[in-house]
Amino acid sequence: MTTKANCGPVWVVAEQVDGRIQNVSLQLVGKARQLADELDVPVEVVLLGQGMKDVVEPLFAAGADRVYLGDDPVLNWYHAETYTEMIVSLALKIQPEILLIGSTCTGRELAPLVAARLATGLTAHCIDLKINDQRILEQWIPAYGGLISIICPQKRPQMATVASGVFPLPDMDESRRGELVMLKAPEAVSGRIRTLEVVRREPETVALESASIVVAGGIGAGDEDGWRQISDLARILNAALGCTRPVVDAGWAGHETMIGQSGKMVSPELYLGIGLSGDLQHLIGVAGARVMAAVNKDARAPVFEQVDYGIVADCREFVPLLIEKIRAYRQSR
Numbered sequence: 001m002t003t004k005a006n007c008g009p010v011w012v013v014a015e016q017v018d019g020r021i022q023n024v025s026l027q028l029v030g031k032a033r034q035l036a037d038e039l040d041v042p043v044e045v046v047l048l049g050q051g052m053k054d055v056v057e058p059l060f061a062a063g064a065d066r067v068y069l070g071d072d073p074v075l076n077w078y079h080a081e082t083y084t085e086m087i088v089s090l091a092l093k094i095q096p097e098i099l100l101i102g103s104t105c106t107g108r109e110l111a112p113l114v115a116a117r118l119a120t121g122l123t124a125h126c127i128d129l130k131i132n133d134q135r136i137l138e139q140w141i142p143a144y145g146g147l148i149s150i151i152c153p154q155k156r157p158q159m160a161t162v163a164s165g166v167f168p169l170p171d172m173d174e175s176r177r178g179e180l181v182m183l184k185a186p187e188a189v190s191g192r193i194r195t196l197e198v199v200r201r202e203p204e205t206v207a208l209e210s211a212s213i214v215v216a217g218g219i220g221a222g223d224e225d226g227w228r229q230i231s232d233l234a235r236i237l238n239a240a241l242g243c244t245r246p247v248v249d250a251g252w253a254g255h256e257t258m259i260g261q262s263g264k265m266v267s268p269e270l271y272l273g274i275g276l277s278g279d280l281q282h283l284i285g286v287a288g289a290r291v292m293a294a295v296n297k298d299a300r301a302p303v304f305e306q307v308d309y310g311i312v313a314d315c316r317e318f319v320p321l322l323i324e325k326i327r328a329y330r331q332s333r
């Protein structure tokens with residue numbers, strides 16, 4: 001068992017975009033603070049980027065005791081090989097007990113690269129983290145139709161990724177101070193990958209995370225025409241459009257619109273799930289919704305056990321009818 005004497009710090013590898021610390025990183029620092037207090041060890045954050053010295057304060061305010069900062073033009077854009085190298089060499093020196101990374105596009109690549117280099121385990125897309133009475137990190141995920149916890153008893157660090165919105169933003173204590181440790185960046189980016197240009201893609205619809213209505217479609221949409229009907233419904237309701245994993249696999253929607261354990265967490269006023277079965281791996285991402293409704297042609301679909309309003313209907317007939325009714329209602333007012 002790890003005792004306090006041989007227990008390293010709890011680490012968060014933080015992420016910044018355009019010099020702004022991402023919410024998921026602050027959420028993880030807040031969680032790391034709780035875990036570290038239970039283990040009686042410090043919270044340390046690794047942050048890489050350029051022009052970052054003025055943006056580390058929120059990390060201390062969220063609960064970090066120490067920030068390792070790599071601040072150099074070489075680190076301006078995320079670079080898998082350079083970032084992995086810097087994090088791994090520091091981890092080998094400091095020996096963190098736990099290492100948390102946001103389940104973002106970057107984190108999803110970086111976490112397994114770091115875990116493989118450190119020859120340790122990694123649990124992706126956790127929905128809760130707890131310290132058990134053996135001082136081991138329980139990493140909770142939905143699986144086998146319920147929730148299970150994964151542990152990594154032998155190897156260190158115990159690594160997990162967590163999506164934005166799983167943990168709340170911590171109370172920020174602006175008066176908190178910590179230690180800033182500067183890291184030496186490499187002379188140049190190493191390896192086979194080079195970033196030539198960064199092209200930003202503007203979201204086509206309302207952002208999922210902040211939408212008050214979310215319309216989510218499943219593979220029951222049938223084909224691209226069926227999917228287009230669901231997209232039209234989202235548009236007419238001024239809702240964000242989300243989907244299940246099979247929809248991404250079918251190529252009807254991008255991964256950034258997937259809701260669930262390995263996608264986004266949403267908390268709208270209204271969630272409308274259409275042509276989806278209600279698998280826990282999807283519905284875990286909707287746990288924050290106030291009112292939930294679902295349309296499924298199978299009256300025994302598990303989704304009906306989870307929602308406030310269930311509509312047994314073929315979505316290919318129901319969705320165009322609903323659009324028509326909404327239009328007629330609006331014209332009549």
Ligand SMILES: Cc1cc2nc3c(=O)[nH]c(=O)nc-3n(C[C@H](O)[C@H](O)[C@H](O)COP(=O)(O)OP(=O)(O)OC[C@H]3O[C@@H](n4cnc5c(N)ncnc54)[C@H](O)[C@@H]3O)c2cc1C
Nearest residue numbers: 218219220244245260261262263275276277282297314315
């Ligand atoms: C580790 C892991 C992580 C995962 N992460 C995610 C995640 O983040 N998000 C996610 O969504 N999934 C995730 N999954 C996949 C998840 O387990 C389910 O497979 C997926 O959510 C099911 O998608 P679905 O409901 O669209 O498809 P299905 O389960 O196949 O359900 C389709 C439903 O459509 C209904 N239907 C069919 N035709 C019609 C019609 N014409 N009209 C109305 N209803 C109709 C059917 O009755 C059925 O209930 C993950 C899986 C694993 C193993």
